[in-house]
Amino acid sequence: MRQAAKQYGIALDQWLDLSTGINPDAWPVAAVSPESWQHLPQENDGLEQAAKLYYQARHVLPVAGSQAAIQSLPLLRPCGTVGMLSPAYAEHEYNWSRRGHTVLTLSPDNIEQHLPELDALLLVNPNNPTGQTYSVGKLLHWYEQLAAQGGWLIVDEAFMDSTPQQSLAPYADRPGLIVLRSLGKFFGLAGARCGFVLAESALLDNLKDLLGPWTVSGPAREVARRALGDTLWQETTRQKLTEQGGRLKQLLNCYSLGPDGGTSLFQWRQHPQALAIHEALARQGIWTRYFEHPVSLRFGLPTTEMQWQVLQQALQQLMSNLNLSLREEMHETLAR
């Protein structure tokens, strides 16, 4: 954002930032107790219990955001072949590769045929940015196959909170099944650096030993504990995000940004002129996330009604210009 502000000469607070999949209407953090700032974070403060209840998981390990787990899991098994989709959240591929594992890039329809070659299968469910999802039944079926050959199934559920019934969390105590969760997206607390690994306890012990003590700050533990226990806010937010996600999907479809995929927190669109659209929106102070492979855009949720209007007007103007210039191009081509 700061870079974009500089590049486009628009002040930081003038942007409509749609570049993340973070809930813009975050869990409201009230005052944090002074003790949380002052004392070393303690384990038996109720956070683990709140997480077990919220995720419906038997064992949980709080970590400094899923990022901490993403960086560490490749260190917990001998180098081997890890299958993952592309595109997906890029930190996974980066971290398994740099630790010496072979990353096998899969497509949604050839996962099954490659399972016998894999030491681990890593899926983001729902996938970021494509929004692709996998059913509990299918994932457990794949897990059984992987586990039988000593492999892991790792499921990054960063965007699962709106659809908890699709989560593998309740099964994560099975050996070799690892689920990553985070308070960054649905709860909108990306700055807190608090996530959870759900897995069998032996693996969590290894991970804990690797990460060392006090990895999540005291204030983050306090805030996470309260947010995970706030079922009323969670239910309201689930409804609201489902509505708003639908609205964003419809809005993009209206302006010829056809349906590709998404979740309640973002929509993803492939478009041959994605970069031009990204830049044109940026010139109007709307910041989206541009992907090169494949050429595509990710749109997060606007918050206020005014922001929705700003996005709609920008899209309207932009897409009619794009259509116009496309038409002109065609005319020129035909005239030649």
Next chain:
Amino acid sequence: MRQAAKQYGIALDQWLDLSTGINPDAWPVAAVSPESWQHLPQENDGLEQAAKLYYQARHVLPVAGSQAAIQSLPLLRPCGTVGMLSPAYAEHEYNWSRRGHTVLTLSPDNIEQHLPELDALLLVNPNNPTGQTYSVGKLLHWYEQLAAQGGWLIVDEAFMDSTPQQSLAPYADRPGLIVLRSLGKFFGLAGARCGFVLAESALLDNLKDLLGPWTVSGPAREVARRALGDTLWQETTRQKLTEQGGRLKQLLNCYSLGPDGGTSLFQWRQHPQALAIHEALARQGIWTRYFEHPVSLRFGLPTTEMQWQVLQQALQQLMSNLNLSLREEMHETLAR
């Protein structure tokens, strides 16, 4: 503390906790901006600049407490021989050992003679728990020798903030000189998980790459930035801690806990009956830190006048009992 509360049947909020060297009168955290919770922590928010100014250092890397650096530094050089004192903060030895380095235990008076064998020398200055200090001149002299043989001098300055003139921070851009600082002790923000590594930029780049992005939470970055810039609070606190450290030293000396060492934030005492003293104080709700090697106690600072009185009375009663029982023991021995 929670364990002690259980063991001694004293409610958690009834304890006088002197077990840490953390300033009990912490930098006062006011409200944190919602953005710090909601957005991924960003690097160019002013924290690095505030730290450079406060530490008088050219290059700084914020890390999730010194602990993050303590765990990672052993990974940044080939296995070798690392010299350190015993007793010292135990996490250093644990982490270098488990990464395959050979730890050579030194005593304050044989450091110099062992320098030629060392790949790294790691000192805590002032040392925790002994309070031993080393002058800038002596450390730079040792650094020159180590650097000439490709070695490192690592100085953990967790307790340096009361005596900034003794810090090596201004020299830390020299290749192979690494200084660790933290907001845990002097600022009393141990829960924030924010510390700094000061070193040449190439080493900091390697460390940053190893640790990955977003290691310090947004709220901690905001609070640390403000605390590091609050020079008025820092000056007042330096004076106050120096006074209170002196008072604690005197109090312990009064009750035959003779002078061993300390800093403005703690006092350390060797005593053959240290365990008995630790337990007797615990029964009265005063929690100290007991060390087995050598048999010793560390006392942190009381906060309120009432807490000072509680400590004084407990010591008075305890030490007269101890003297009594010692005298009885002697009488019995003589009578036999």
